[in-house]
Amino acid sequence: MNFLETGIEGLDQILSGGIPERSGVLVEGPPGSCKTLLGMQYIYEGIKKYNQNGLYVTFEQFPQDLYRDALNFGWDLKKLEKEGKLKIIFTSPEVFEQDIKVVGSWVEKIFFDLNVQRVVIDSVTHFQNITLGKAEKRKVIFGFCNALKRQNVTTFFIKEVEQEELPFEEYLFDAVFNLSYKEAGVTKNRYIEVKKARGCNHTLGKRIFRLTNRGINVLPDKSMSSFCPMPLAQVFSTGAPVLDEALGGGLSSGDVVLLGSDGLAGTREIVGSLISEAVGRGEGLCISPCSPYCFMDLPKVLKMYGVDMFALAKKDKLIGVDFYQRAVPEELKINVINVGQLEPTEFVKVFREINKEMVDSPFAWLVAKDVDSLILKFGEEFTKDWLAKQIALLRAHGNLVLLFCNLNSVSESMIGFLNQNASTVIESWLEDNYHQLQVTKSSCNKTSNPLILKNIGEKPFFSLE
Numbered sequence: 001m002n003f004l005e006t007g008i009e010g011l012d013q014i015l016s017g018g019i020p021e022r023s024g025v026l027v028e029g030p031p032g033s034c035k036t037l038l039g040m041q042y043i044y045e046g047i048k049k050y051n052q053n054g055l056y057v058t059f060e061q062f063p064q065d066l067y068r069d070a071l072n073f074g075w076d077l078k079k080l081e082k083e084g085k086l087k088i089i090f091t092s093p094e095v096f097e098q099d100i101k102v103v104g105s106w107v108e109k110i111f112f113d114l115n116v117q118r119v120v121i122d123s124v125t126h127f128q129n130i131t132l133g134k135a136e137k138r139k140v141i142f143g144f145c146n147a148l149k150r151q152n153v154t155t156f157f158i159k160e161v162e163q164e165e166l167p168f169e170e171y172l173f174d175a176v177f178n179l180s181y182k183e184a185g186v187t188k189n190r191y192i193e194v195k196k197a198r199g200c201n202h203t204l205g206k207r208i209f210r211l212t213n214r215g216i217n218v219l220p221d222k223s224m225s226s227f228c229p230m231p232l233a234q235v236f237s238t239g240a241p242v243l244d245e246a247l248g249g250g251l252s253s254g255d256v257v258l259l260g261s262d263g264l265a266g267t268r269e270i271v272g273s274l275i276s277e278a279v280g281r282g283e284g285l286c287i288s289p290c291s292p293y294c295f296m297d298l299p300k301v302l303k304m305y306g307v308d309m310f311a312l313a314k315k316d317k318l319i320g321v322d323f324y325q326r327a328v329p330e331e332l333k334i335n336v337i338n339v340g341q342l343e344p345t346e347f348v349k350v351f352r353e354i355n356k357e358m359v360d361s362p363f364a365w366l367v368a369k370d371v372d373s374l375i376l377k378f379g380e381e382f383t384k385d386w387l388a389k390q391i392a393l394l395r396a397h398g399n400l401v402l403l404f405c406n407l408n409s410v411s412e413s414m415i416g417f418l419n420q421n422a423s424t425v426i427e428s429w430l431e432d433n434y435h436q437l438q439v440t441k442s443s444c445n446k447t448s449n450p451l452i453l454k455n456i457g458e459k460p461f462f463s464l465e
């Protein structure tokens with residue numbers, strides 16, 4: 001299949017290259033949403049960038065108005081007409097609809113004489129006026145699309161819709177672009193969304209576009225950004241290449257990673273992978289496991305990832321902190337501190353010692369903290385205050401901090417605090433029986449679309465799609 005680039009800045013990026021040749025694209029939007037402008041730009045760029053001649057059929061505006069509006073963007077349509085690269089026809093839908101079907105008609109002559117490859121019909125809204133029933137309208141539009149396909153052209157069919165209107169016969173078209181706008185303060189944000197594009201791996205979601213002096217410019221959102229500012233520290237892998245990619249390269253020392261879940265989707269796979277990578281790099285592990293895990297089963301879980309917790313403990317590279325009165329294996333007894341019964345002041349003191357050990361240590365640490373247990377024990381205010389200091393200290397010494405939190409069990413203000421203090425946020429939730437995961441913040445300034453987490457039989461025991 002051959003693809004045709006629209007030539008509109010940013011739009012081809014969403015379409016992963018362009019639209020299939022000979023397709024019919026529905027461009028829908030409310031009045032003033034730049035449908036005509038998009039149509040004119042499609043035709044203009046076709047001629048200028050790709051040497052593809054165009055036909056603009058308007059049932060609405062006099063050609064003089066189009067010439068004038070286009071000149072605002074530096075597009076001299078009149079000149080292109082003189083050069084035989086463009087034809088603007090002002091006609092009625094009745095006439096055009098009849099004539100395009102007639103072999104050897106004036107319309108066919110234009111297609112032939114100009115070797116037309118791009119067409120805009122502005123707008124098919126008017127077809128509603130010449131047809132009666134719904135079924136008949138569908139038939140007319142379908143016949144019209146096919147007549148244009150037979151001419152081997154790629155057509156933009158413009159259609160006016162009210163913001164709340166039900167979709168037009170979208171299934172009749174190969175692609176649908178939806179234009180809209182929203183007031184944002186004093187300015188109006190304009191949006192384009194590729195709702196469908198047969199044969200194209202297009203990205204979903206609304207994208208903002210701007211009107212520049214060269215026309216429409218569709219701005220990529222964060223998930224599409226490929227630029228990654230140079231990180232200050234060395235970047236290392238999470239153990240899962242897809243997650244690295246979603247993070248814009250991986251993680252780096254000094255990162256504070258919030259692993260937020262909905263309380264249903266676990267984060268075990270990611271935690272396991274991050275720990276095994278860190279241990280592989282020679283880092284120490286300071287961990288306070290969340291309530292479903294304890295020091296009796298943690299060594300088994302980590303063993304799957306190739307991490308020998310007992311060996312780590314022997315080398316003094318393990319500090320365990322337990323908030324609950326739970327059993328601890330013999331091999332870990334001297335490494336695990338129980339803080340379950342401590343008063344806040346004692347707790348702070350204990351951690352002062354732990355921090356000292358980590359800060360003075362010749363290697364970096366992966367510090368994994370369960371925020372839920374902290375809140376449960378000491379409340380949100382203490383947690384915020386203490387955590388902020390902890391994070392500042394640990395990251396200043398180049399340690400990697402992991403915070404686990406069930407975002408459904410904490411207040412909005414706590415979520416705000418965590419999002420603000422984390423340099424990377426990975427959210428994980430269960431929806432429609434799929435385990436989904438999304439990078440919503442990263443030190444690289446990149447975010448991802450929601451990804452589906454699938455369990456697999458080998459390390460890192462998950463894949464993301």
Ligand SMILES: Nc1ncnc2c1ncn2[C@@H]1O[C@H](COP(=O)(O)OP(=O)(O)OP(=O)(O)O)[C@@H](O)[C@H]1O
Binds near residue numbers: 029031036069072
């Ligand atoms: N030169 C320009 N500079 C800034 N904004 C412009 C310029 N030309 C057009 N616009 C904006 O574009 C909007 C109209 O664009 P356009 O005519 O393409 O809309 P449309 O969706 O075709 O509307 P309709 O449904 O009424 O035909 C205007 O309302 C105006 O806000």
Ligand SMILES: [Mg+2]
Binds near residue numbers: 035036
């Ligand atoms: Mg218009």
